[in-house]
Amino acid sequence: MSTNFPTREVTKILIYEVSLIEQREWFAELLGINPARRKQLGNNFNTGNISGEQYFFDLLSAWVQRLGRDANITKFCGILEGAEFKHAAEMVKTMADALRRVDDLSRHAARVPHLSKPFVGRTQKKKELISNKTVTNGCIIYGPDGIGKTQFVLKTFEEEGISCHFLNGESITNLRASLEMYARELNCNIKKGGREKSLTRLFKSVCDRKNGTKLVTVIDGLNGNDDELTEVINNFSQHCPRVNHFFVITTRNTNLHFNNESTRFWSYLELPVFTNEEADQFVKTILADENAHDIRELNEELGNYPNLINQAVWKIEHTKYTKRGLYSIRNFLTYYLKIKKTLEEINVPISTIMQVVIYQLFNFENPDKGLAAPILELLAFVKADGIRLTDLKTISHYWQGIDVSRVEESIGWLNKYSCISDYTDSGSSDRIISINPSLQDVVKLCLRKLYPEENMEALRLKHFFDKLPLNFIETSQPSRLAQLAGIWQIFSKAYLTTYHIPHEMAKHIHDRYEKLGLFSSAESFIFDQLDKFIDILGNDDLGTLAIRKICGIAKRNVAKFPVAETLFREVLDQERRQLVENVPETLDIEHWIVSMLWRQKKREQAETEIKDLIERCKAAEMQSSRLLLLCAVVLVVVVAVTEGQVGSTGCSRRWAPAEWCWRYCSGSSGSWCYTGKQGPCETASCTGGSCSGISCQGTAAECVGHC
Known part of the structure; x- marks a missing residue:
């Protein structure tokens, strides 16, 4: 029997309620869980077989299963309030209200970023954004990475109950993917005459479908210098009605401008770092028992960056609980300064240092034995626009021998610390895990630089492909194959000469693409490999010749016969210079x-x-x-x-x-x-x-x- 009870989200609140954890057995009895099940869960928790989060998740799941469709937030909060867990009840109600609003905000756009629970300050900036919406029809919000631009937009519109949808502005590919998802939800046709519509035409069809509705379109993360992408967004704004459509663009670029001032009036809103007062208030709200001096030192080290402070305080709060109070800002700062000193020689920004600290703390202080760290490492090599949870599980089996049954638990940890985004693809109902490209770079940097004795990035990738069986590639469906191809491309680009990588893996991936009928993907992948082999090994290397031959086959399969002949003749000329005549290769x-x-x-x-x-x-x-x-x-x-x-x-x-x-x-x-x-x-x-x-x-x- 299906139910919409947000078990996972409620669990994340309960594990921070100390009184609830101390009286967990009584709470289980209040939920009506049968004695045998209560005893089993209690024993597993007390012996360390399951974490506190898993305990409450299983407890709630049993309650939801017992009540079925009758399991709802109102009934659950009634149980909490009746047992005097009033703070927990209030938090659950606030969370449920936020979930309802976010669902209304973007019922037709699944890729809404994760909304952090704590958020303070920015009161004046919120007023400015709402004011801009009434007097202009577009607002460009700019500020450095880690400043909280996305969270600011989410929170402002959530509080005002303003309907909006998010589009990913990191690249043309991501923009199309998020727009097509939105279009499918609105039952818009994404093709014309059998071919994909242009982005502008697709966006216009979405606007036409929402005719009469006041729309807010948020294009999030327009940070690059891609002229084509900027032109596409410029066309979006020109083809939409000025009165009923408000555009918001978040960017780190301070000089982003559009050439359509005659049809759309843009306002600009700078989002600076917290003031000292805002930053200190934010930390004090969560870490009430910390002294003002340590709070100020923490915020100064983090440059008053909202997102970085958010990550730090939640890490400190959780570690303080798991170590029964034996952890503080001072402990966190000690580790932070140690990492900072290590990274000073390569001159990285504080946002990178902070992410490195979080990543390292996962390794050394996570009560769940650092399982989140290897998952985060694997995510550093997958496609940044997301990986299906099912694919992540199957691939992770070959990455450091990860226990597949605990992947979802690790995803919960990573989500909590704003390391990743976890959402459901409305088109396929698959859970998608995505990670910011800058965090991917951070994790790779850690693997390369923080272990002086070894390049752990190289070792991780080599061990992964050493373990990966051939039939895993041969049975991969398109989504998983694309991830494997991406990881292989990273490995081959960086370590082609280090490990004398053979060409056979590239051939297997190419052949699987072709067997699936994905000839364009096969062609794109193998030609990317050819460029790498030529750049690193040169034209005369036998591995390069083998890849060039596969490129010829790829061109043959898309009916580009003259190009294929040219490639084959180039291989033949090279082989004749290196091998004797009339051998099997020639x-x-x-x-x-x-x-x-x-x-x-x-x-x-x-x-x-x-x-x-x-x-x-x-x-x-x-x-x-x-x-x-x-x-x-x-x-x-x-x-x-x-x-x-x-x-x-x-x-x-x-x-x-x-x-x-x-x-x-x-x-x-x-x-x-x-x-x-x-x-x-x-x-x-x-x-x-x-x-x-x-x-x-x-x-x-x-x-x-x-x-």
Whole structure:
């Protein structure tokens, strides 16, 4: 029986209520959980088999399962209030109200960023944003990374009950993905004539569907210098009604401007760091027992950055609880300053230092044995726009031997400290885990720099691909395959020479893309690999030649035959300079070249070259090889098209190599009879389009019936 009770979100509140944790057994009884289940959960928690978060999650899940559709926030808060857990009840009500508002804010846009529970200050800035909405039709909010621009927009509109939808402005790809998701929710057609609509046309169709509604569009994280992306957003604003549509853009660029002032009036709102008073008030709200001197020192070290302070105080608060009060701002600062000193030589910003501290504390102080740290490390190498939770679980099995059953628990930790975003894709109902690209860079930096004895980034990636079985790639569906391809691209780019990486992994990924029918993805991936191999190993390396050959096959598969022929000939020229003539490698490339000649309708040239190639294969004593059979098939096809009539034979073309024969029977696609070491062509005949007079029984293994 399905229910909409927010079990996960409520759990995150309960674990911070000390009185509730101390009286957890009584609370379990109040929820009506049967004694056997209460005892089982209590024993698991007391012995350390499950965390406090898992205990409350399982407890709530049992309560929800018992009540089914009757399990709701009102009933649950009634239990809390009846037991005098009034603070917990108030927090749950506030959370539920926020969830309802966020759902209303973006019912048609699943990628709303995570809204942090604590938020103070910015009162005057909130008023300015709301005022701008009434007197202008666009606002550009700018400020440095880590200042809290996204959280500010979320909180302001949430408090005002203003409907809005978020689009990801980090890149053209992310913008399209978030816009298409929104369009699908509104049942807009995202294609026109079988092809994807332009972004402007797609955005306009969304606006048309919401005609009559006052819209607020937030384009979040427009930080790059991509002229194409800026032009697309400029077109968005020009094609939308000025009266009913308000644009908000968040950016770190202080000089972002658009050239459509005649159709849209833009206002600018700078979001600075906290004042000393705001920063200190924020920390005091959560860490009430800390002294003012330590609070000020913490905020000074963090530059009064709201998001960094938020991460720090929640880490301090949680560690203080798990260590039963034996942790403070002073402990946190000691570790922070140690990391800061380590990183001073590479001159990183304080936002990076703070993220490194959080990451390191996961490793050394997380009560759940640092499980979140390896998950965060893996997320540093996946695609920044998100990975399906199901894919994360299956991939994580090969990353440091992660316990797959605890991945979701780790995601909860990472979400709590604003390391990641966790949302549901409304189109597929899949949970998507995404991570900020800057945090990915931080984690990679830690792996490379913080362990002087080893480059842990290189080791992590090498061990991952050493463990990864071939059938894992061969059974991957598109989403998982794209993640594996991305991780491999990072590895091959950085460590191609360090570990003498073979080309076989790239071939397996390329082949899987093709088997799935994703020929464009296969082509894009393998050409990216070719660029890396050329840049690092050079044109003459055998690995580079192998990748170039796969590129030729990729071009063949998208019907770009002249380009494929050129690539194959480049490989052949290089191989002839490095290898002796008529070895399997060069002969195989020649077979591909002939195939491309035939595809380009150069049939006479193709026939001449394939006959010569077969003779050279025979001379090299390769009669029983797969290559010779492939050459024979190519010749059959060439001759079939050239003869063009039923009943013609290879012999009639005056080419009948000893001990090999075939007869063409019907259809241009070829119904051909082959023999191995058998009699002359004339013994075979065609009857009704099928072959007779040729049998493979008792003949050599290379004999096949027909194609």
